Amino acid sequence: MTLSLDMAKRMLNAGVKQAQGMGNPCSIAIVDENGWLVALHRMDGAVIPSADIARDKAWTAAAFRLPSSAISKFGNPSMPGFGLNTQNWNDRLTTIPGGLPIEDGGDVIGAVGVCGDTPEQDVVVCQAAIAALSAQA
């Protein structure tokens, strides 16, 4: 299954609703499995840089097929990936929590990134967006 714009819109609507309920204006980005932007919404009141940061989180989650919060473990000198921060990574690599891969039957079909409030709350919005996808699929 590939990520369509309709699926992305459904996820964005669910994410925006969740964020509104928490009183937390934020930006939500949906990227495909290769990290290319499919759709992005910046809610009224969300600060300007949040749009780019949300996109970076989504890109990171799609590129590594991991939550963006899991990337920081590669910064441990005992890990084989130590030093990955010295590469360019398309100027998008981030270790801030708030980016989650979207999985469909074990395959990663895309990723969602949220930036607005604390990283913990961003993850909650991510999860709400992904839940909307599986609820109707």
Added chain:
Amino acid sequence: MEELTLEMAKRILEACERWARDIAGFPCSVAVVDKAGALIAVHKMDGAAMATTDIAIEKAWSAVAYKLSTLMMSRWLDPRTMGEKLGDHAFGMLGKGKGRLTFIPGGIPITGDDGEVIGGIGCSGVPPGRGEIDDTAVCEAGWSALYD
């Protein structure tokens, strides 16, 4: 109409997508930015090329930055009229805007009730040379949806 909201941006995008799909027949990316040029929403239609997303955002930004449609700005660099509209300034514009400024037609500013620019729309993905069917027309379809 003083401030563009996400709700208005979604209405614009919806109309752009409908026009691009049903009338133009080309999948494309459409972006809406606010009066500061900051992105509010962008959609890439299924089948549109990956690069179109960023180009749409940059077209919308450029239209707000110059308060002009990028179609008009492209005329500055038209070799047939080069120098007539901007004089010797024309080529100097190319390096400006921190790499974001684009002179490709397909971005329009949105004006509010008092004539001030309150945002912009950018579209990328419709191939050139199709007469009335172009990126600018997709943007205009979205703009008119604000007045429905």
